[in-house]
Amino acid sequence: MSTATATTGAGRDGVAAPPLPAPTPDRPVGTGRGRARLAPLGIGVVGLWLSVVVLLPLAALTATALGDGVTGLWSAVTAPTALAALRVTVGVAAGVALVNAVMGTLIAWVLVRDEFRGKRVVDALIDLPFALPTIVASIVLLSLYGPNSPVHLQLNATRPGLMVALAFVTLPFVVRSVQPVLIEAERDVEEAAASLGAGSWTIFRRVVLPTLAPALISGTGLAFARAIGEYGSVVLIGGNIPGRTQVASQYIQQQIEVDRPLNAAAVSVALLGIAFATLFLLRLLAGRGRRREASA
């Protein structure tokens, strides 16, 4: 280990590395060699830990989902209630991602370009949904939009109720990814456009939005990925009505309760597939954006 790092260290400085001297006898025995022997052991332990904690459970999940072969998995995922739950999940999550894209950008813009009293408090408030337990989010929203609503707004067991819950827990994604880009954005291009007579809407569309696009897409995608798996925030406000407001995570929980592990595992695998596809797409888009920036 120590030999390897020494070599890379020399290489980094751009100096042709001289052959390393053999460990001199006056060097305490066991230091260098002790580390070298420890390193593979360490990697082995880390690998074992990650396998037991993360990989084996997911492998057991996949194996259960494929218990009756691929056709079994397919029929479990396409069963009417399962498919309905997945449709509701993806539909509502996509809607929430869209709301986040618009409102998140707006909030980030107001936080960066506007000045008003109490701005720092508002800025700190944005992170709250990440810090709050999801079940608390559920309770909090039910107090205003549930049965005891003081404004008589009943969103309990409706799709708008689901959307409110998901919008709450995913609020920080777009704001926090767009905000730093807006801070860094060069204002002189916007001012040049303005001096050439462009209106503010045109400037936003043609100058600001293209700069924000990568951060906006990534924030929206992350919000979507988070929304499709949410459970705690929708469990109280969603109503769990199959075909109408039951989301995939609630369907999975229900199938475990009635002892249908294959159905639960199959829909879990489908949900994982959607999440992975979303994140893969985001990584692809980010890579393309970076390449374009490098070639520009």
Next chain:
Amino acid sequence: MRTAPTTRLGLRLLALGYLVLLLALPIALILVRTFSPGVEAFLASVRTPAALSALNLSLLIVALVVPLNVGFGVATALALVRGRFRGRGLLQAVVDLPFAVSPVVVGVSLILLWGAGGWFGGVESLGFRVIFGVPGMVLATVFVTLPFVVREVEPVLHEIGTEQEEAAATLGAGAWQTFWRITLPAIRWGLTYGVVLTIARSLGEFGAVIMVSSGFPGVSQTLTLLVHARYIDDHNTYGAYAVATLLMGLAVLTLLLMTLLDRKRSTR
């Protein structure tokens, strides 16, 4: 971009109105409802035997999860940054995996691995109950909090490089000595930040934990499960509000700590 004052005001009102309706008003309402019967009522509600044992269990899970995440998290970060081995990309991907997995799916996966009839279901007959017990809840919490320590320590390790560690080794320090004297002090704020994130998530985890818990009050009911049980099973709305307020207090404390640590890290 020059915006007309009226447009600017309109946008500001729109953004703030959204935040008030989504965040501020519901939270304020919970606080009002929790404290309107008086502070004593709140204290009584979070001091019932069930609430106290839920708090104890939540803290026990934190006490078990944090050392596991610190030990293996630092080791993983070291392996990712300093290790030159095949499959490093795979290791990276596995560390990020928990972010993409729904909490409920985490719970189901653990049931299918450790539950009766699962691959490791045999341990149950040996008298070691994983699912519906504390070990299952710990495993679920470790799964969802796994990336935090690794992802906070990794960039710091990149930044500090290996010169000091090499110097220490040249001067005759052993691997452990180098780690305790050089590496650990350098990563301490990143590590602390990761630990704070881990604690916050451990206290707040619901979906993964409810799947692997029997939910019995006093035995395997955490604070978040207590909120759920009081609201759904006992129709004790006030009790649910009170525990939710307690959890909110812990969340705000976390936020404050994170802000403080952020400043520490940047002035280091």
